[in-house]
Amino acid sequence: MPATFLLGGDLEVSRIGFGAMRITGPGIWGEPGDLAAARELLRHVVERDVNLIDTADSYGPEVSENLIAEALRPYPENLVIATKGGFERPGPGRWEPSGRPDRLKRCCESSLLRLKLERIDLYQLHTVDPNVPIEDSVAALAELQEEGKIRHIGLSNVTVEEIERARQIVPVVSVQNHYNVTDRASEDVVRFCEDGGLAFLAYFPLATGELAESGTALAEIAGHHGATPAQVALAWLLRHAPVTLPIPGTSSIAHFDENIDAAELELEDDELEALDELAAAT
Helix, strand or coil: CCCEEEECCCEEEECCCEECCCCCCHHHECCCCCHHHHHHHHHHHHHCCCCEEECCCCCECCHHHHHHHHHHCCCCCCCEEEEEECEECCCCCCCEECCCHHHHHHHHHHHHHHHCCCCEEEEEECCCCCCCCHHHHHHHHHHHHHCCCEEEEEEECCCHHHHHHHHCCCCCCEEEEECCCCCCCCHHHHHHHHHHCCEEEEECCCCCHHHHCCCCHHHHHHHHHCCCHHHHHHHHHHHHCCCEEECCECCCHHHHHHHHHHHHCCCCHHHHHHHHCHHHHC
16 A cells, blocks of 8 residues: 555655644634644644645635644645635635636635745645636636646546546646545546546545444444544545545644554455445445
C-alpha cells in the first residue's frame, strides 16, 4: 500500500491529508473558540509529515485560510495547500453554489492573498453551480492557470459526466467527493479516477456512527487490531483504491494523531471483504 501519491504527476503528497474545515466556529462559521489551539494543530500536522492540507475560502468563511497562513508561513517546501472556490456563505451552516467565472477569479485572487502565495498548488471548483455550465466555471480556472496563479485544477462534488465535460476544457488532476466505508454513492467516480490516474480526495471519511457500536463489523475488526473504528475506516479507504486520499478533519491533536496512525493498520483480506459488505447492509 503506497504511503504517498503523485498529484498531477509532480507533487508527492501523503495519502492521508488534513481537512481544515473544522478549525472554524460552529456551523463552519467564524473563528474557533481557541485560536492558539488551532494554530498549534496546524503546526503539528506538518510535524507529522502530512503535507497535504485541504481548505476552502468558504470555511469560516476565510478563517481557515487565514489560520493556515498565520500558523505555517514560511511554508515547508513540500507542503501542498489545496483550496476551493464556488460556494457563498450567507450564514452559519448555509452553503449556496456560486460558480460564475468572474466570481471564481475573484475567489482565487483573494485566496492567494489570504494564504500569501503566488500560486496555489491545487485549486478546486468546490461545487457545480446549477445556473452555470461547468465548462464556463472551469474555463475561468484554466485562465488563472495560464496566468500562473494555479498549478493544478481539481473538482469537487461532481459526477463522472461532469468530470468528463470539465476535462474537455482543461486537465483535471483530482476529484473531491463525499465517500466512506458505508456511503459509496461516488463509487463510479472512484473507479473513474483510478482508471485515469486522478487523485480521489475522500471527504467526510469517518462517518462511523452506529457502525462503531459493539457487534458491528467495523467495531469487531477494530477490537481485533487494538484500533479504533475510525482507524479501520481510514485503513479501508487506503486499501480500497490506490488513488484514494482521505482528508479527515478535526480540531484535536489527539484525534489527528489517531487518524494518521491508521496508515500503519494492515487489514486482512477477509476483513476487507466484511467491510466491503457494509455498504450493501446500510
